[in-house]
Amino acid sequence: MREEDFVAALRKCGARVFIVGGWVRDQIRGVKAHDKDYMVAGIEEKAFANLFPEAEKVGKSFPVYLVAIDGKKSEVAFARKERKTGSGYCGFAVEYDPSVTLEEDLYRRDTTMNSLAMELPSRQIHDLYGGIADTRRGIIRAISEHFCEDPVRALRAARQAAEFGFAIEDNTYRLMAACREELAGEPAERLLGELRRALRAPKPSVFFRCLNRAGILAITFPELAALIGKTQPAAFHPEGDAFEHTMLVVDKVAAQTSSVLARFAGLVHDLGKGTTPKEMEPHHYGHEERGLEVLTAWNQRMTLPRDWLQAGGFVIAEHMRAPLLGKEAKIVDLLLRIDRSNLSWEEFLAVIMADHQSLPDYLQNGEGYVRKMKQVSGRDCPEGLTGKKIGEWIRSEQLKIYRSLVVRSDSAD
Numbered sequence: 042m043r044e045e046d047f048v049a050a051l052r053k054c055g056a057r058v059f060i061v062g063g064w065v066r067d068q069i070r071g072v073k074a075h076d077k078d079y080m081v082a083g084i085e086e087k088a089f090a091n092l093f094p095e096a097e098k099v100g101k102s103f104p105v106y107l108v109a110i111d112g113k114k115s116e117v118a119f120a121r122k123e124r125k126t127g128s129g130y131c132g133f134a135v136e137y138d139p140s141v142t143l144e145e146d147l148y149r150r151d152t153t154m155n156s157l158a159m160e161l162p163s164r165q166i167h168d169l170y171g172g173i174a175d176t177r178r179g180i181i182r183a184i185s186e187h188f189c190e191d192p193v194r195a196l197r198a199a200r201q202a203a204e205f206g207f208a209i210e211d212n213t214y215r216l217m218a219a220c221r222e223e224l225a226g227e228p229a230e231r232l233l234g235e236l237r238r239a240l241r242a243p244k245p246s247v248f249f250r251c252l253n254r255a256g257i258l259a260i261t262f263p264e265l266a267a268l269i270g271k272t273q274p275a276a277f278h279p280e281g282d283a284f285e286h287t288m289l290v291v292d293k294v295a296a297q298t299s300s301v302l303a304r305f306a307g308l309v310h311d312l313g314k315g316t317t318p319k320e321m322e323p324h325h326y327g328h329e330e331r332g333l334e335v336l337t338a339w340n341q342r343m344t345l346p347r348d349w350l351q352a353g354g355f356v357i358a359e360h361m362r363a364p365l366l367g368k369e370a371k372i373v374d375l376l377l378r379i380d381r382s383n384l385s386w387e388e389f390l391a392v393i394m395a396d397h398q399s400l401p402d403y404l405q406n407g408e409g410y411v412r413k414m415k416q417v418s419g420r421d422c423p424e425g426l427t428g429k430k431i432g433e434w435i436r437s438e439q440l441k442i443y444r445s446l447v448v449r450s451d452s453a454d
């Protein structure tokens with residue numbers, strides 16, 4: 042159905058139709074807007090369903106319909122009011138009868154930039170809370186004290202600050218802080234959803250810094266908050282403590298690759314520094330082992346995506362020794378391990394480079410070396426070898442190949 046037909050049918054029944062939220066905000070930002078969300082006011086649900094029998098009802102606590110408009114399935118919601126009845130994001134009573142007005146619907150939303158509505162067909166923008174000015178000035182501002190009614194809005198604000206390069210104003214920080222208690226009871230998937238989107242941002246560090254400034258990093262991601270104040274040798278880390286170092290690394294990885302997997306691995310590479318005994322600081326001997334324990338505990342707390350867990354664990358275990366190996370046999374083992382990991386070479390090297398600033402030849406050219414080494418096949422082994430002996434022969438052949446390649450690349454200089 043064409044948008045204009047959808048709108049005309051509703052207006053014939055006396056309803057008003059709006060595009061709301063992120064799409065309108067992104068028009069003002071002048072960036073390619075994502076999917077349109079529609080909101081209708083002044084119509085009974087039954088009348089709507091009769092008008093669009095092909096619309097698919099979704100949403101449990103309040104009706105949202107999926108309607109094919111201009112070739113895309115778009116969400117259509119009814120103007121609604123929300124009343125807090127208990128804790129957490131389920132503790133709401135929702136009212137959505139036809140008497141609910143545009144003003145009431147916009148008031149229950151999170152921030153001014155997300156409260157803009159474009160009425161159709163006139164395309165008039167309703168800006169009740171100064172959302173246009175805030176969007177133009179890059180300011181994230183809660184509409185009212187209702188902000189705290191969904192505590193995950195605190196993470197949304199921090200994530201949108203990272204995504205758009207916007208600043209959160211002071212009173213909104215206060216409201217984010219007020220979400221503290223209820224955040225502890227939020228489902229992990231909602232927090233991880235925001236973390237995933239924050240990791241896609243150009244500078245993911247902004248997300249963690251905003252949470253920290255609001256005093257809620259320790260509630261949401263205590264493993265990262267534990268890095269704050271953990272000192273490091275100044276000669277190697279002029280940037281400051283282990284948290285500052287982690288923020289630097291995650292942003293550097295983000296500058297190299299759009300891979301969320303690599304960015305997560307960068308985020309967690311030094312988690313073990315958060316549990317270094319005070320008397321050992323500024324050194325963090327054994328932080329690789331401790332880091333794996335912290336990641337395991339984080340996973341028990343939140344159930345991380347399996348591929349994040351794998352990539353994070355791999356980088357935690359390898360990041361210190363990977364660029365410092367001397368023995369060829371160890372280098373060959375490492376190169377084969379990297380190849381078997383769930384990170385691509387580009388992803389792994391982006392993290393190591395962000396952490397160490399430079400790469401030895403065996404890492405820089407590692408992918409090519411491994412490609413050649415993997416050509417060795419057990420089928421070519423000398424007759425009479427069996428079982429373990431075949432494995433040993435393959436390894437010694439791979440080592441020979443590695444040695445020949447390294448010599449060649451050295452002499453080519």
Ligand SMILES: Nc1ccn([C@@H]2O[C@H](COP(=O)(O)OP(=O)(O)OP(=O)(O)O)[C@@H](O)[C@H]2O)c(=O)n1
Pocket residue numbers: 061062063064078149150151152155156191193194197
């Ligand atoms: N916790 C939430 C989630 C959403 N919204 C409102 O619902 C709209 C649509 O939400 P959603 O599509 O999740 O996000 P957007 O803000 O549209 O944009 P983005 O996906 O870029 O975050 C938001 O703009 C906001 O008005 C809200 O008030 N509180």
